[in-house]
Amino acid sequence: MHTKTLSELSTSLHKGDVSSVELTQHYLDRIRTHNNQLNAYITVCEDEALEQARAADQKIQQKTAGKLTGIPLAHKDIFCTKGVRTSCASKMLDNFIAPYNATVVDRVNTAGMVTLGKTNMDEFAMGSSNETSFYGPVKNPWDNARVPGGSSGGSAAAVAAKLAPVATGTDTGGSIRQPASLCNLTGLKPTYGRISRYGMIAFASSLDQAGPLARSAEDAALLLNEMAGFDTLDSTSVERDVPDYTATLKDSIVGLKIGLPKEYFSEGLDPHVAATIEAAIKTYETLGATIKDITLPNTSLAVPTYYVVAPAECSSNLSRMDGVRFGHRCDDPKDLLDLYQRSRGEGFGEEVKRRIMTGTYALSSGYYDAYYLKAQQCRRLISNDFQQAFSDIDVIMGPTTPTTAFKLGDKTDDPISMYLADIYTISTNLAGLPALSIPAGFVKGLPVGLQIIGNYFEEARLLNVAHSYQQATDWHKKSPLYFE
Numbered sequence: 110m111h112t113k114t115l116s117e118l119s120t121s122l123h124k125g126d127v128s129s130v131e132l133t134q135h136y137l138d139r140i141r142t143h144n145n146q147l148n149a150y151i152t153v154c155e156d157e158a159l160e161q162a163r164a165a166d167q168k169i170q171q172k173t174a175g176k177l178t179g180i181p182l183a184h185k186d187i188f189c190t191k192g193v194r195t196s197c198a199s200k201m202l203d204n205f206i207a208p209y210n211a212t213v214v215d216r217v218n219t220a221g222m223v224t225l226g227k228t229n230m231d232e233f234a235m236g237s238s239n240e241t242s243f244y245g246p247v248k249n250p251w252d253n254a255r256v257p258g259g260s261s262g263g264s265a266a267a268v269a270a271k272l273a274p275v276a277t278g279t280d281t282g283g284s285i286r287q288p289a290s291l292c293n294l295t296g297l298k299p300t301y302g303r304i305s306r307y308g309m310i311a312f313a314s315s316l317d318q319a320g321p322l323a324r325s326a327e328d329a330a331l332l333l334n335e336m337a338g339f340d341t342l343d344s345t346s347v348e349r350d351v352p353d354y355t356a357t358l359k360d361s362i363v364g365l366k367i368g369l370p371k372e373y374f375s376e377g378l379d380p381h382v383a384a385t386i387e388a389a390i391k392t393y394e395t396l397g398a399t400i401k402d403i404t405l406p407n408t409s410l411a412v413p414t415y416y417v418v419a420p421a422e423c424s425s426n427l428s429r430m431d432g433v434r435f436g437h438r439c440d441d442p443k444d445l446l447d448l449y450q451r452s453r454g455e456g457f458g459e460e461v462k463r464r465i466m467t468g469t470y471a472l473s474s475g476y477y478d479a480y481y482l483k484a485q486q487c488r489r490l491i492s493n494d495f496q497q498a499f500s501d502i503d504v505i506m507g508p509t510t511p512t513t514a515f516k517l518g519d520k521t522d523d524p525i526s527m528y529l530a531d532i533y534t535i536s537t538n539l540a541g542l543p544a545l546s547i548p549a550g551f552v553k554g555l556p557v558g559l560q561i562i563g564n565y566f567e568e569a570r571l572l573n574v575a576h577s578y579q580q581a582t583d584w585h586k587k588s589p590l591y592f593e
Contacts, residue, residue, distance in 0.1 A: 110135050111271040112593070115180060115328045118274060122169055122179045129162040129169070129179030133223050136181050140225065140272050143592065147248045149266040151186050152194050153226040161223040168221055177335060178221030183273040185264050186227035187234055188214050188319075189308040197310050198242035198263075199232045201436045201456030211308025212340045213277060213319050220335040225273055229263030232458045233427065234281055234312040236260050237530040239288070240521055241460045248517070249291060250589040251555055255514040258288030264322045265292040270592040275323045275332050279309060281316045282415050283509075283534025286546035289322055290509035290558025293548045293587060295329045295575060296322045300566050301541035302347035305340030313422035314345070316415075316538045325585050326547065326575035330354035333568065349566065357569050358576040363397030365574065366502040372408035373507030373533055381552040386508045389549040389559045389578070393506075396577055401502055405494040410487045411536040412528060417471050417484035418539070423461075424468030430456065463524065492540040499564045504574055508533055509546040509558035533560060543568050547575045548584040556584075 110132055113121065121127045137155055144150050158181065165179035189195045189207035191214075196202045210218070218224070231241045239247040239262025249257040250270040257266045261278030265288035268276050278285040280298035289296025297320045304319045311317060321332040333354050340346040367390065374383060394400060432438040432452025439451035457465070471480040498505060510530060520527040537544040542562055549559035559578075563571045579585050 111139060111274070113274075114325060115177065115274060115323070115331045118180050119176050123174065129165040129223060130159060132179065133158050133162040133181050133225070136225055136273060143270055143272060146253065147250060147266050147270055147272070148245050149228055149247055149263045149270065149272060150183070150226045151196060151198065151229050151244050151263070154193055154224055157193065158223050158225050161218070165221045165223060175220050177331060179223065181223040181225045181273060182217060182332070183225050183228050183264060183267050183276040184214060185230055185261050185276070185278050187230060187279055187310050188277060189310070190214055190224065190227065193227065195227065195310070196243070197233045198230045198244055199456065199458065199461070200243045201430050203243065203437065205435055209308065212305035212342060213336050214308065216338070217335050222335070228267050228276060231260035231262070232461050233310070233423070234260040234279055234284055234317075235423065235460050235464055237283070237287060237527050238515075238520065239263065240517065241458055243458060246517055249514050250592055251292065252514065255516050255555070256291065258291035258510075258514065260284040261322060262288045265289060265294055265296070268292070268294055268322050268324060270589065275321060275328055277319060277336070278322045279317055279319050280538065281312050281419060282538050283531040285320045285322060286509050286534050286544060286558065286560060287531060289546040291514040291556060293556035293585070294322055294324060295326050295545060295547050295585060296320065297329050297333065297545040297568065297571070298537065298543060299333065299337065299568050300543045302345050303543070303566065303568065304336050305338070305343040305346050307340055307342040311426040313419040314426060315422060316419060318538070326572045326579055327355065327358060329545070330358060330572045352569055354569050354572055357573050360573050361397070362393070362574055362577045365393070365398040365504065367393060367398050367400050368403040368498055368502035368505045369400060370403050370405045370408065370505060370507060372405050377511050377529070377532065378508060379512045379552070382508055382510075382512060382557050385550040385552060385557040386559055390506060392578060392581055396581060403498050403502065403505070405498060405536070407487065407490045407494050408536060411491055411539060412532055414484045414487040414491065414539060415535045416467070416528060417480050418488065420464040420468030421471045421481050422468065424465050424472060427461070427465055432456070460524070488539045491536050495536070495540050495542060504571065505562040507560055509560040513552050513555035513557060537562055541565070543571055545571050545575060547578060548587070550584055
């Protein structure tokens, strides 16, 4: 059962070949067998999942079920889930039981989906390797000595190892696409505002966006149908109709104009990864697409801009974690100042502290104009580059990551090297654009992802372009042998 697509699972459930309880129990058994090896889940919701599955079976019997009713999924542990621990993989929130559901959780619950559990992640979504988690690093199912990517590494590892058919993630600077690339998945970061951020614990409010992690573009489209839409509870949510993302999956891409930024194929890109991406682009040419070389001249500003804007926003967002209202509280504080200092010092990990301090410095008196204001100006330049490019092309393609998955511990002592792992993904978050990563091949047995970037609210086109490639190739069908 765990090898089937969402459409196949849906058909099996509606025909009565399998019940949601049986399907859910099958995945719970796989989690029990394999999670200790991967550390993909922080919390497994066995009782709640089986209760949801029984309710789904009733809907199916009563002929009131939707397309995804009864299908299990996993949630990144950044989404609030009522009555279930929501930790953000931090000691700070290790004891936090969310009193309400995130809108994303409510929407998939309304669709009748079954929550298997909450997946591991970089602490407060800060990291590119899933090594900053309070609960320990997640292992890549393709090679347990390597990282799965971050920050949505637990969700990616769970789907890649078939411990969940599909999962939610969040993307602040590449945190869906990068683990999708390193784990051979399809991962989509929608346009900023396409999916509600209500109940999604904030890292950087102007950059964070939820999205699906799946094994194919079709599966991602099915989950996006349920996740997307306007939400009055989120002031950054865009009031715009949601199309059926599966309706245009099979449209022809003959005449599609693809832009290749020279900046994405320059120094720093592994030559084997480059060759794999070039082969994928040649496949698109055989499908009728045309290729054009373009330039995004301010790409070099993306990493420094991001690492001013994101820490500044995280410094503000995480100020509420003070040991007073919720979260970790130190023992026997002497006074209020001691409570703040020790609670935050004990509760946050090193990378989170680093970013809070960087952001506080950038926002401090005398430095705001020199750093934060300048970063916002650079952000506008990066956005303008994309708009100039999209005046003449339909989508932009390139590598998702500069290398394949690196070994656990290789970059933990070198934050700058770690930050550069997101060099090709950060720009789209700064501009608020949609982008996805799809499997494009392997280098020495490790997956390589092709990134496809579109203009605002063109998720349907991106999924169509991805699906066309997946109909012509079988990279997305390959999975780690041990977990088949």
